[in-house]
Amino acid sequence: MQHYFLHEHLKLNSNIVLPHEVAHHWISVVRAQLNDQAEFVDNKHQVYLGKLVQKDPESIVKIVKYLDVNTEMPVKVSIACGLPKKNKADLITQKAVEMGVFEIIFFKSQWSIAKWRGNRVNKKLKRLNKIAKSAAEQSHRNIIPKVEYIDSLTDLLKLNFDKRMVAYEESAKQGERTTLKMIMNQMKGDNTALTIFGPEGGISPSEIKQMISNGVAPIGLGPRILRTETAPLYLLAAFSTFFELKE
Amino acid sequence: MQHYFLHEHLKLNSNIVLPHEVAHHWISVVRAQLNDQAEFVDNKHQVYLGKLVQKDPESIVKIVKYLDVNTEMPVKVSIACGLPKKNKADLITQKAVEMGVFEIIFFKSQWSIAKWRGNRVNKKLKRLNKIAKSAAEQSHRNIIPKVEYIDSLTDLLKLNFDKRMVAYEESAKQGERTTLKMIMNQMKGDNTALTIFGPEGGISPSEIKQMISNGVAPIGLGPRILRTETAPLYLLAAFSTFFELKE
Known part of the structure; x- marks a missing residue:
């Protein structure tokens, strides 16, 4: 699954407009389709699952789940x-x-x-x-x-x-x-x-x-x-x- | 210090003729001079210190010391x-x-x-x-x-x-x-x-x-x-x- 960093604070069930760079990679390079999911990390280092709900004119993702994952070393x-x-x-x-x-x-x-x-x-x-x-x-x-x-x-x-x-x-x-x-x-x-x-x-x-x-x-x-x-x-x-x- | 593998069994105080490839690297690339030393590993994986005693027409090394080193993992x-x-x-x-x-x-x-x-x-x-x-x-x-x-x-x-x-x-x-x-x-x-x-x-x-x-x-x-x-x-x-x- 793709994994992207966003500079904003994410909340469950909210819709977010993807920054151009992320939208470009996920949609044009990886060829994500509507309803495809990816992981999004917010500015507090929390990871959420997001679903692609609109591609054009802006790419919009709905935050559907909080993922309780931490891949950082304890030190x-x-x-x-x-x-x-x-x-x-x-x-x-x-x-x-x-x-x-x-x-x-x-x-x-x-x-x-x-x-x-x-x-x-x-x-x-x-x-x-x-x-x-x-x-x-x-x-x-x-x-x-x-x-x-x-x-x-x-x-x-x-x-x-x-x-x-x-x-x-x-x-x-x-x-x-x-x-x-x-x-x-x-x-x-x-x-x-x-x-x-x-x-x-x-x-x-x-x-x-x-x-x-x-x-x-x-x-x-x-x-x-x-x-x-x-x-x-x-x-x-x-x-x-x-x-x-x-x- | 340079470290080379040889296919023969080495003995203390013996003189060996370096294979062309080793001689080329040590003398032409690294520019070793007479009396310079390098490590030589023999066909039993033992490491010796060798001294360059002749460059031409053949490159000859005198084996001057046994080095009790083992850099291999125990498993x-x-x-x-x-x-x-x-x-x-x-x-x-x-x-x-x-x-x-x-x-x-x-x-x-x-x-x-x-x-x-x-x-x-x-x-x-x-x-x-x-x-x-x-x-x-x-x-x-x-x-x-x-x-x-x-x-x-x-x-x-x-x-x-x-x-x-x-x-x-x-x-x-x-x-x-x-x-x-x-x-x-x-x-x-x-x-x-x-x-x-x-x-x-x-x-x-x-x-x-x-x-x-x-x-x-x-x-x-x-x-x-x-x-x-x-x-x-x-x-x-x-x-x-x-x-x-x-x-």
């Missing part, structure tokens, strides 16, 4: 990635949203080869936020995770989170295998966590020093070396396995 | 994916190898839109096994996972594994959250597991019926709907989190 997991090369930011964004990320931050790190200069930042963010929206629709999220850009590690470290970690290759190599689970064990519902990932070139010694002196915990993500775009997906799946799968 | 996790569209098989292969997969099988499933016909199978497998090898080098594996093709679900179900599961969207929707952890809890070192994933169109009712009657357990991978190429990565990260991270 809010943000990731911050050193600017990666090529289209890896696209891949990270799409997959991280499917995996349940709360918020994605790309930041300028010392060993990033990619640079987002001037108005490229806005163009990139527009594109990435569009990818995030599509992925949130596709994976049936209750929220659309935001994609943001931060110009320096110093500014990134000013943000508030309950827990902060950095996926550090050197920790992984030295066999660090306990910190992530220890931190997850300490977290409670609605807690926030930030995990920082380096770009292809990794995290520089001065960056790791700055992070550690700011209380960011280095973590290992298993014995294999993960690419810059794979590590965030491992982390998110680890959080989901820990918090969302039951024994 | 052997295979995945079988219904033929996906476009270059998704490439992405699944690369990322699954990084995530620690033991073996990757692509199989013809009822709702696959992609078809691998006749000699396309061999071409595809050659390409995918090359991707697997690169990813195994990059992620410092002890083995190169094999990529195979099976023509039907019936043949896939004839293969022997200690545990067999299928990632089933309907199970996920109905809130199935316990089977994967239950199965992982039952597994011991060196046990084998196969998890089956549908293509974009999903698994057909007759396929799921056939799997269940063959003792394959339907599992949910959390509350969000994962794309066909994302679900195997979630599964592998879940296995790694369970078996390789400690509390």
